[in-house]
Amino acid sequence: MRDTQHEKTERAPTDEAFINKTHSHTSAIEPIPHQSTLLERLASLTTGYTPDSISELKEKTYFDYPAVKAPLWSWEIIWYFFMGGLAAGSYVLASIATLFGKKEDRIVARVGYYASLLALLPCPPLLIKDLGRPEKFLNMLRVFKFKSPMSMGVWGLLTFSGFSGITAMVQASHDGLLGRWWGTRLLSRIPLKLLAIPGSIFGVFLGGYTGVLLTVTSIPVWSRSKMLGALFVSSAFSTSTALISVILRIIGAPAKTLYKLEKIEWANMLIEITCLLTYLRTAGRTAKALVGSEPKEQGPTFWTMMFGGGLILPWLLQTLMLIAGSKQPRQHTSQGQPTKRGGMGLLVSLLVLMGGYFLRRTVVNAGHASSADARTTLWNARR
Amino acid sequence: MPGLGTTLGRGGATSFPQDLVNSDCILIMGSNMAEAHPVGFANVMKAKDRGAKIIHVDPHFSRTSAVSNLYVSTRAGSDIVFLGAIIHYLLENQVYFHDYVVNYTNAPMLIREDFQDTEDLNGLFSGFDPASGTYSNQESWDYQRDEYDKPLTDPTLQNPQCVLQIMKRHFARYTPELVESECGVSREEWLQVVQALVENSGRERTSTLCYAVGWTQQSKGVQIIRAGSIMQLLLGNMGRPGGGVLALRGHASIQGSTDVPTLYDLLAGYMPQPAEMLSTKPESQHEPTSTTWGARQDKHVHKNTQQTLQEYIDVTGQKLGWWSNVPSYIISLLKAWYGDAATADNDWGYHWIPKITGDHSHINTSYAMLDGKVKGYFLLGQNPAAGSTNARMQRKALAQLDWMVVGDLYEVESAAFWYKGTNGEKVDPATLKTEVFFMPAAASTEKEGTFTNTQRLLQWRDKAIDPPGDARSDLWLIYQLGKRLKKLYADSTAPRDQGLLNLTWDYEMEEPQPDSHLTDEPDAQLVLKEVNGYYVTQTNSDGQVTQYDLHNAPHVPTFTALKTDGSTACGSWIYSGVYPEPGRNRAASRISDGKMNLDWGFAWPANRRILYNRASADPAGKPWSERKKHIWWDAEQHKWVGNDIPDFPPDKAPDYRPAPDSTGMDAIAGTDPFFMKPDGRAWLYAPTGLKDGPLPAHYEAIESPVQNALYKQQSNPAAKYHRDRKDNVLIELGDPNYPFVITTYRLTEHHVSGPMTRWMPWLNALQPSLFAEISPELAQERNIVDKGWMVLRTPRGEIEARAMVTRRLRPLRIRGRIVHQIGLPFHWGFQGKSTGSITNDLTHSVLEPNVSIEEAKAFLCDIRPGRLSSSEHNVGRKEH
Amino acid sequence: MSDHNGQVSATPITERVQQLTQLLAPFKKEKPLPEQPKMGFFTDTSLCIGCKACEIACKQWNQLPATTPEWTGTSYDNTQSLGATTWRHVQFIEQIERRIPHVNASDEKVLKLPLFEMDTPVPQMGMDLSALPELAGTPTGTALPFFSTDRWLMRSDVCKHCANAPCQEACPTGAIIHTEFDTVYVQQDICNGCGYCVVACPFDVIARDSEGDGQAHKCTLCYDRLKDGMKPACAKACPTDSIQFGEVEQLKRDAQERLGFLQERGLTDARLYGADDKILEGGLNSFFLLLDEPETYNLPSNPARPSNHVLPTSLGVIVTAAVMGLIGTFFFKQE
């Protein structure tokens, strides 16, 4: 083809050509039809967004440099979120048992309050260790800011620690674990029910604020959906139910109580599943960091250890157990037998605990992948 | 800058960067101004906002191009085609500024009938001697003259021998088609440039031309500058606000170091160094290079020797124009140097000044060094091992020295060549004899002194603190060395040592500087006083004569006070006036008035800011236009007045006409703005003073991928080739092994070869590595990966660089063929905190004939992907 | 304190008191200083020549360490991003159309030397020059665009000093404040490096100095200089006035005027970023004139204000917790 023109100006397709230039390190565009894997299909199904590399590459960015800073948080915060959730959930569950439980359910309260305090103990050190200047931790108490979940969290954690501590002491006094002297007598006079309600409010706060904390950021995967708080609080409930259930199955507890816990666990998981699916759907494209399978994205861990192994599987098992349990006539006569140990429920609960941990881990780590994805960050900010 | 010197009279920028805001169009060519002079470029940005058109013509799309209105991508080394075509266009379409050209340039002068043009001799002018490779006989280039040796003219410009007609013929084949085929610039784009210039020149409007080493570092650099100046003269832009030619200089005091020269062929104030050329061959062959001014000898005085002061004056002075003042300048200089020992009886000590016997310029000296002829070397703030052309040869040459002294802040490559090589190359100190003295130098903030910047402006620096440790100023080093040498020779009676013994050498500080612990620092103000000039003797009204020494002498107010009778001493006449009286160092004056700022520093000569500003008024002395008025003739006061110091005899009326037999400044008419030239006019055509022809002609770079389309003569016939040197192998035309054009440039983030920047973490973080810029097309052709490594090779050396594949580089179509160009910064070396290959290992050492500057802006190379083998396991570079 | 006066007995007590006051010092909230006019930056990218003087002037004034040199190959940008010790960052965006020079069809592959075929006549010696095409006569006028079509966009990025700064809202210690000049400032004596501001910032600005003091840092808008009425270092150094400093209200008016100027000259893509109140519901005290879409410069076109997420997310927590609590109650109440 002879071109008589002096110079032909190769204009179109400008975008594509431009992409070629500025992003040659991404080895241009991959137009090869891509056979999507099961995880990818799951991701598309749950988030309602199918990654489209060609159209994403056409979006403008600056050399794909991140458009927001990566979070600094790692294992300390993951464990803090997990333990905090357990502490909160256990307290709330224990309080519900205290307020509304039958006599045999007292054990739930007892175990719950102790578990709450034990789970709470590592939280402050974890938080402090995470600071750039741990010795300046106390500066957190300099202000009280409604808009800052971190500030509120510190105050909330402080208050809840108070409740959890006192409650556990009261419980311990009741249980005679602290010996018998005027102090314990004084403590045991404090009615648990009085502490349960305000304590539970702060418990719910502690269980949920961590999700709010992540949402009140500019990291797309955390902040687009407003369901992370709900998801975390639901997970706090389900994991702590599982934790108490595990403890009870180890130390032994009334079968009836355990059965109640099983039902609660089942219901909690159902709510958690609902929250999670709502979260994924509302996060849409930004959830890619959590559910995607590219390097640094959390998909493989999320789907196996959290969504599959840590939520759907135990829920299905629990469902089966409950169905089986309801078909089998319950041995109401065995009321006299005080304890039951182990069983399938133990596995379910352990799976739930695992799922709860991996929920925190994958969500926090997804923040890293998400912050590195400039295109999604910029897309997220187009509104 | 003899390009400007020969054309206009003085080898300095005709204007100043701040005047750019008055421009209506700014053509930047041969300069990466935004990157090399960002603060000067701020004025371009201001001008652009005020509506000026900014045009950048360059092989490499740089930050300058990015903010221009028009960027024109051109082939390195084709500048004269581009400019020649503009000149052709102006002449052919008669869109030149007629009144300006007729009155202020030598367009009407008649040239001798025996002159032959490149059109007649296929690329050569008359007078070329192929045996010596020089224009040994330039007589035919001269004017036709009357009985008083004054040129004949034809104001109608019709005579076929007049300069304008000769130029018309000379540039006839410089056409838009030629621009298209040789520069790779479409004729539409070229026409846009011309039109922008034409529209923005004339009575009401002015355009500026900015250039820098993109022009000077070519084997025909002077002629490119000439072509640019001719264009500006034809457009009538010289000597006017917003006009002129702005030579952008790259070092704090590079202008100062040519004004008060550390150059072999110049004495202070552009008087040439006395010469006694070795061979009996025609003198022009070994004529000294004329760094910034251009030779000025009056064609009708021929002396073979300069053994006496009178002979020197005969050769270097002029009968006509300002240079008739040479006697007072040279005698005052000799008085400054030799003091009381300089008397009329001993020719003012003239014989003590060494005579040059050939080309002792830097590269030639390096070759002499390589041959073992140079034993000792002083390197004060310069780094040839990385910064000079053919750097590998430079390092070899240093190894042939007996001793060298390096004065610098950091241990630069030139100080470390004896134990370290480039790219991890092994150097065995046991085989290298050179004795090295490293003298730590004071930084500019740690000493007082003067810099002369790109606009000829002298600015004094106060001293902030003492230098650290044993670091001392170079002034101290030279002063103390001089004192020691005088002591060593104190007992000598040998005639050859008497110059040294008679040298005035007393710059002792009278009072120690406050807050300083240094007691033996010389007084820089005293040195400046000597440079300014002082009265050696003064006679009062009673006829009483008072003798003075430097310390107590009255200052000379300006160079017009200099005398031939030995009563004045002056270190550099053009600087006279900078320190006119005690306590009044005008270089240290810092008063900004928001207008011409005449009290901020001191601009030589005589504090004039726009040179040749007589040309800002029409022949009758009225401004060409209200919009562009600068100075004008005030008939009532009978003097030139205006915004600037008039660059003209202040009371010479526009209607003054010299008598036919007048000489000196009397021969300059009231309409002759370029009075440094003997005919008072700017030289479109240079009848004398250049070694490669009276008019610019296009020659290809010494290494070029294409044949010269215009002439049989491929490249500058008068260039100094150093062909016999085995380390200066040149790439022959058509060599398929070296197909790519390469051009070098500065980045904003570093300074020259890096001695002042590569030790600084802040700057290193901004540009951490040497890289080469290549087009995606070339990268594809040679399998070079973006961000990967690549090797560049010439017969002189090989270097490695990171590959920056970018569309800012663009393949050109040159005569139906694709020519790829490579862009390469040159800031790295093997010392410092950021290291990399030495770009100058690639360059050759063919020199421009007039100024002996090498060609680093256009040469050929080959490239391949990968690294140099020696550096693969080299220092754990971060880039891995 | 008391070495000469022999108040030996008093010393330990004084010291302890001092220690205590030091410990408590951060808790003492000083009275805010009287409000001054709002000060900010207007970074006009149409004037930027990419010299990076701002980067160095900032490092110099604030005596910040250099980052580890890393050659990126992303145009001339080796700084890559703002960070704890990098408070100005110049971006380089190459937008260059590819004009492929035409070559004869037969030579379309790699062209080897020597090859001197001509497709336009080069004037030869002795040739009849009148055969060449006519030169254009008088100029027909040139209207050069304000920028040539090939663009190399440059922009000096910096902290946006948001009117509603997410980092300030997030800060749990009150280390980050709006100063009397309404600039956003990290008080180094307070910050404990919690890192929450880092994720709150929608602009990739504030960062924790993990290799240094572990605290959060960003552009201070040269708070110390402002106190003495001096220009911030970057704005002072900028040779081309691409970085302008002044009262925000005035700067915003200037910016509008400049935008009009550029649009008149055909730069239809030019736009202001952060000059109105849209971004983060209050605009930016440090705003920009851009020559392309914000995304080209990695700027979010309309980022969410994180603190707005507190209520809806908390609501979700409360509802979910309530539902779960009720379910728990229900099951526990079950017989």
Place this chain on the structure above:
Amino acid sequence: MHEPANRSVRALPMLSNLMEIGSRVQPFSKESREKAPRIRDAKVVHSVCPYCAVGCGLNVYVKNGKVIDIEGNPDSFINHGTLCPKGSATFQYTVNASRTTQVLYRAPYSDHWEVKSSEWALDQIAQRVKKTRDETFVERLDDGRVINQTQGIASLGGATLDIEENYLIKKLFNAGLGIVSIENQARI
């Protein structure tokens, strides 16, 4: 344009007021109140940028005998206080741990530097100059013309030096010693 969350805030002024708790008052610290530029009481010394030839004015701020800051001189009509990156980095050029501040000497064929005193070095250099000059000095050409020169010593450098330094170099080396190859960057 605003997201729903914000609308809900607007709908509930009470709630929005509640949200503002802790955000209204800026908790200044002592340091912030006392903040001052470090050059407040420094001595200002006027200088000129050592890099390119534009000639930007510098203000060098000195406190306790130390340079603490170098900025553009706002009064200069050349740069109005502005600087390029190199000029802005002049501080690091002068205050830099990598600077060599001792006189170093490398003997012929030696593989290391030796630290020497300036006095020693100057004496040695003077002796080298004398020896080389005496060995290589040429008074006359063969044809009898007086040239009084030596090509045995050369000098390079000057474009980064002061006028006064250039002047003394030319004066001593050329007028005093007869050295002809005195060159500088202007040739490059």
